[in-house]
Amino acid sequence: MERNIAIPGDVVSDNIKMSGSGTYVHGDTVRASVYGLLNVGERYISVIPLAGKYIPCASDRVIGIITEVVYSNWIVDINSPYEGLLHISQYPRRIDSENMSKYLKVGDCILTMVASVDAGMKVELTLREKELRVLSNGRIVTINPTKMPRVIGRNGSMIRLLKSEIGCNMFVGQNGRIWINGSDDCIDLAIQTVKYIEDNAHTPGLTERVQAFLKAKEKTRYGKVHESRNDEE
Amino acid sequence: MSEKPEHFIIDGKRLDGRRVDELRSVKIKLSPLDRADGSCYIEWGRNKIMAAVYGPRELHPRHRQNMTKAVVQYRYNMAAFSVSDRIRPGHSRRSIEISKVGRDAFEYVVFTKFFPKTAIDVFIEVLQADAGTRTAGINAASLALADAGIPMRGLVSACAVGKVDGEIVLDLMKEEDNFGEADVPVAMAAGGKITHLQMDGHLTRDEFYEALKLAKIGCDKVYKLQRQALIEKYSGDYAENGEDAITQSEGDADE
Numbered sequence: 429m430e431r432n433i434a435i436p437g438d439v440v441s442d443n444i445k446m447s448g449s450g451t452y453v454h455g456d457t458v459r460a461s462v463y464g465l466l467n468v469g470e471r472y473i474s475v476i477p478l479a480g481k482y483i484p485c486a487s488d489r490v491i492g493i494i495t496e497v498v499y500s501n502w503i504v505d506i507n508s509p510y511e512g513l514l515h516i517s518q519y520p521r522r523i524d525s526e527n528m529s530k531y532l533k534v535g536d537c538i539l540t541m542v543a544s545v546d547a548g549m550k551v552e553l554t555l556r557e558k559e560l561r562v563l564s565n566g567r568i569v570t571i572n573p574t575k576m577p578r579v580i581g582r583n584g585s586m587i588r589l590l591k592s593e594i595g596c597n598m599f600v601g602q603n604g605r606i607w608i609n610g611s612d613d614c615i616d617l618a619i620q621t622v623k624y625i626e627d628n629a630h631t632p633g634l635t636e637r638v639q640a641f642l643k644a645k646e647k648t649r650y651g652k653v654h655e656s657r658n659d660e661e
Numbered sequence: 662m663s664e665k666p667e668h669f670i671i672d673g674k675r676l677d678g679r680r681v682d683e684l685r686s687v688k689i690k691l692s693p694l695d696r697a698d699g700s701c702y703i704e705w706g707r708n709k710i711m712a713a714v715y716g717p718r719e720l721h722p723r724h725r726q727n728m729t730k731a732v733v734q735y736r737y738n739m740a741a742f743s744v745s746d747r748i749r750p751g752h753s754r755r756s757i758e759i760s761k762v763g764r765d766a767f768e769y770v771v772f773t774k775f776f777p778k779t780a781i782d783v784f785i786e787v788l789q790a791d792a793g794t795r796t797a798g799i800n801a802a803s804l805a806l807a808d809a810g811i812p813m814r815g816l817v818s819a820c821a822v823g824k825v826d827g828e829i830v831l832d833l834m835k836e837e838d839n840f841g842e843a844d845v846p847v848a849m850a851a852g853g854k855i856t857h858l859q860m861d862g863h864l865t866r867d868e869f870y871e872a873l874k875l876a877k878i879g880c881d882k883v884y885k886l887q888r889q890a891l892i893e894k895y896s897g898d899y900a901e902n903g904e905d906a907i908t909q910s911e912g913d914a915d916e
Binding site for chain 1: 770910
């Protein structure tokens with residue numbers, strides 16, 4: 429499936445009801461507002477941008493890094509123009525405001541969720557949700573947030589492929605940060621694969637290509653690992 | 662500096678052999694800078710200009726933040742070595758003016774309301790100057806903004822028109838700019854909306870309208886070049902990474 433490239437100002441439709449993300453309505457036409465790939469759906473026409481920053485949205489799962497501990501709040505870098513605020517009450521259990529740094533200190537990584545974003549772009553985070561936690565091991569890689577959907581794939585197909593083929597644990601944050609845990613070899617391979625996906629995010633047939641990429645890697649570098657796995661079987 | 666030539670137009674050809682409605686040769690390279698969010702290098706005749714866009718990003722100092730929209734910051738700077746006489750580095754009266762009109766040229770097109778409290782920084786560095794740097798800078802900035810994924814109404818295309826030997830000509834070069842009778846830089850957003858218009862020198866009302874008409878033709882030509890550059894950036898990737906990549910990785914597997 430080859431997609432057409434849209435350039436800001438391009439007329440993409442005459443039906444203003446079709447205006448999706450990455451487009452705007454001008455008079456009685458729909459025009460592209462970003463430089464990206466044209467995506468013509470049944471109900472909406474949208475343009476998928478090829479670059480851009482992460483703009484927080486309520487209920488997004490993101491990976492954050494603590495940058496500051498202030499009175500009853502942690503300030504969290506969420507790879508965005510806006511900083512995140514984690515209030516002490518949003519920590520899974522009740523803690524005293526005097527020893528906040530005991531639980532989360534500057535530089536700690538958390539898997540968190542955007543609880544709310546107000547009009548002034550104050551971003552409130554929470555850890556009080558299933559699967560949200562402090563990340564104590566593994567590694568984090570950052571990719572362009574606009575490429576993040578390709579790492580997940582349609583209905584999670586790509587991420588499933590990565591997890592099963594590489595045999596590591598992964599979490600993809602909406603903000604373009606990816607947490608990977610497993611053996612060192614697995615993490616290295618996972619990072620290479622994620623970078624490969626990022627570089628080729630705009631090309632068609634990505635899942636098959638990633639499969640081929642992993643196959644090639646497996647034979648050359650991870651022969652040993654694979655053999656020992658076969659023995660167990 | 663060179664002497665004033667006796668005639669600018671001889672047998673319908675200008676000093677560098679162009680016709681009156683012809684642009685100088687333009688070369689565009691997208692994303693030459695890795696650390697910028699978007700960038701563009703443009704060679705416009707003998708002008709060499711680098712544009713870089715950063716953002717939207719947090720704006721400091723805080724009091725300059727706008728609670729309802731992003732602030733566009735545009736900095737035009739000429740390198741000390743960009744002209745034959747070394748110019749004093751840093752801001753000058755002229756560069757402050759060009760930064761201001763450059764920012765205004767994008768005010769209408771960028772959807773700043775999507776990114777309250779942030780800054781979108783545009784840097785224009787003129788490495789080599791040969792008349793028409795503000796228009797070439799706007800063209801490069803427009804591509805760098807698109808490359809950074811910033812939502813806009815459309816691209817901004819700019820070119821200058823002027824008057825030499827009593828004739829209206831497109832895209833003035835150095836000699837025509839220095840010794841000509843008028844210089845009118847124009848920037849247009851998609852749809853022909855003028856976002857930048859200045860005039861140096863004298864034109865009658867009729868000449869001015871004629872100049873504007875020619876500028877519209879020039880901006881349309883520039884728009885086509887910009888468009889082509891944006892499409893080529895990724896069509897090249899399709900060719901590079903299309904079928905070949907699969908066969909190549911399979912080849913690796915066999916080894």
